[in-house]
Amino acid sequence: MELNSLYVTVIEPSKVQRHIIIGHLNSFGIEQIEEFSEAKPALEHMLASPPDIVLSSMHLPDMTGTDLVTQMRGLATLEQVTFLLISSETHYRYLEPIRQAGAIAILPKPFSREEMATALRSTLHYISDTETDSDNEEYDALTVLVVDDSSMSRKYISQMLESLSINSIETAKDGSEALQLIEEGHRFDLIITDYNMPNVDGQELTEHIRNHSEQPTVPILMVTSEQNESRLAAVQSAGVSAICNKPLSYDMVKQLIEQLVTDADL
Numbered sequence: 001m002e003l004n005s006l007y008v009t010v011i012e013p014s015k016v017q018r019h020i021i022i023g024h025l026n027s028f029g030i031e032q033i034e035e036f037s038e039a040k041p042a043l044e045h046m047l048a049s050p051p052d053i054v055l056s057s058m059h060l061p062d063m064t065g066t067d068l069v070t071q072m073r074g075l076a077t078l079e080q081v082t083f084l085l086i087s088s089e090t091h092y093r094y095l096e097p098i099r100q101a102g103a104i105a106i107l108p109k110p111f112s113r114e115e116m117a118t119a120l121r122s123t124l125h126y127i128s129d130t131e132t133d134s135d136n137e138e139y140d141a142l143t144v145l146v147v148d149d150s151s152m153s154r155k156y157i158s159q160m161l162e163s164l165s166i167n168s169i170e171t172a173k174d175g176s177e178a179l180q181l182i183e184e185g186h187r188f189d190l191i192i193t194d195y196n197m198p199n200v201d202g203q204e205l206t207e208h209i210r211n212h213s214e215q216p217t218v219p220i221l222m223v224t225s226e227q228n229e230s231r232l233a234a235v236q237s238a239g240v241s242a243i244c245n246k247p248l249s250y251d252m253v254k255q256l257i258e259q260l261v262t263d264a265d266l
Contacts, residue, residue, distance in 0.1 A: 001128045003120055004029030009046055011036045011056040011068070012086070017109075021055060021086065024116050037061070039068045047077055053104070053123045058087035058094055066094055069101045073152050080130070080159055082123045086111065099225050099246035100148075102156025106247055126250040130163040139257070143168040145186070147178045147193035147205065148223070157192055157223075160250055164257060175200025175208075182213050190257070195224035195235060203238045210239040221256060223248055 008025055010033060012018040018035050025033055034051065036042035039060045046054070054072070058065040065085050072078040085098055088109040095106065104126070105119035144161055146169060148154045154171045161169055170186065172178035176199040178191070191209070195202040202222050210216050222235055225246040235243060242256055 001124060001131075002029075003124060004031070006030050006052045006120065006124065006127075007032040007049075009034045009036070009042055009051040009054045011039055011042045011054065011060060013037045013057060013059075013061055017057070017086075024113055025055075027113065028117065028120060030120075039063045043068070043071065043078075046072075046081070047075065050077055050081055052127055053082045053084060053120070055084045055086055058085060058089040064094065066097045069098055069103065070152075073101050073155075079155075082126060084119050084123075096225060100150035100153045102153060102159075103247040104250065122249055122251045125254070126160065126163060129254075139165045140167060142166050142189045142257075143170070143187065145170050145172065145178060145181065145188045145191045145193075147172045147175060147191065147197070147202070149174050149194065149197045153194065153223075157248065157253075160248075160253055163250075164254060166257075174198055175202065175205035178205055179208055179213075182209065182215065185214075187215060188218055190219050190221070192221045192223060192253075195222055195226050202240075203235050206235070206238040206240050221253075 008030055010018055010021050012021060022033055022035065034045060040062050056065045056068055065087065069083045072081060072083065082104040084104050085106045086109060087106070089095060098106065104123055107115050107119065144166055146154050146157050148157070158169050158171065170181060172181060174197040178193070179200060193202045193205055206220050209218065209220065219241040222240040222243045223246060224243065226232055232243065244252055
């Protein structure tokens with residue numbers, strides 16, 4: 001599968017901005033593009049003809065990009081469609097739900113051609129791996145724990161893992177529930193956890209696993225939108241194997257898991 005085979009839906013109220021976005025897509029050879037200025041007609045069309053990826057602005061005439069991706073994740077036909085936000089919005093209240101819903105990327109306005117290329121390639125790899133019906137025995141043997149207080153995020157990460165032929169997946173809604181699973185004797189080859197969670201957060205979960213559990217060396221990937229450097233340093237010191245920024249990059253997750261499977265350094 002190549003970039004020029006992608007089927008794309010663009011939702012942007014500004015005709016000028018739509019022209020710019022579509023121009024970038026055309027430069028990659030992508031011609032299968034549906035364009036809309038509002039979300040509701042786009043949703044109706046997508047239900048009948050699901051795209052490979054949705055490129056949407058945050059502020060639309062009839063709803064926000066947050067509302068749009070939330071509705072998509074609640075529809076069986078569209079729940080796995082990749083979502084790319086293009087926006088100058090920086091407010092946490094708008095961006096965090098989109099990060100939690102599993103956006104493939106959030107591109108600023110203006111964005112570079114390379115930034116779009118990276119997001120499109122990640123989408124292409126995700127779709128290709130999802131459609132490939134070949135089992136990877138090394139991946140298939142992995143047991144992974146996904147810890148996140150967002151059900152949408154847990155589902156999105158699980159879908160990414162399944163596309164890599166990882167089918168032994170357990171989930172927990174916070175660090176407390178994860179620790180309960182570990183204390184009950186569940187063994188994991190990898191733990192993917194959010195940072196900001198109620199009850200027991202990702203840092204506390206990591207510290208407990210490293211210092212008080214029966215599996216202190218299990219690789220832990222921390223997923224976070226945290227930008228505070230001192231907090232990130234504390235997380236690193238707690239013993240995480242890697243820190244991944246939200247939106248979670250499919251290519252990054254795949255690379256880290258490949259390193260784990262081949263016993264390479266994380």
